[in-house]
Amino acid sequence: GITLxxxxxxxxxxxxxxxxxxxxxxxxxxxxxxxxDFNNASNIKVINTLGAVVYEEKIEQxxxxxxxxxxxxxxxxxxxxxxxxxxxxxxxxxxxxx
Numbered sequence: 001g002i003t004l005x006x007x008x009x010x011x012x013x014x015x016x017x018x019x020x021x022x023x024x025x026x027x028x029x030x031x032x033x034x035x036x037d038f039n040n041a042s043n044i045k046v047i048n049t050l051g052a053v054v055y056e057e058k059i060e061q062x063x064x065x066x067x068x069x070x071x072x073x074x075x076x077x078x079x080x081x082x083x084x085x086x087x088x089x090x091x092x093x094x095x096x097x098x
Contacts, residue, residue, distance in 0.1 A: 019040065021088070024036070024037040029094075038065060044057045049078055
């Protein structure tokens with residue numbers, strides 16, 4: 001017979017829940033209009049490569065949802081989507097190509 005002693009590691013595993021917001025940005029690359037699915041978020045920002053905030057939306061309650069953003073009036077390039085709450089933030093790169 002075989003004997004196996006198993007000792008699970010603490011702090012590792014499926015039971016961990018992240019308090020940082022989670023996001024999904026699509027379509028990417030975009031021609032201007034794109035959607036952001038978010039979870040546990042209270043603020044959404046779109047930032048250009050110079051660091052300027054070109055769009056910002058505050059969400060009244062830290063919640064889950066989807067928002068549509070239109071960047072068709074902005075120049076082609078790389079933008080960063082920042083979704084945050086009082087615990088942290090998540091970033092996603094977006095390519096605008098009209």
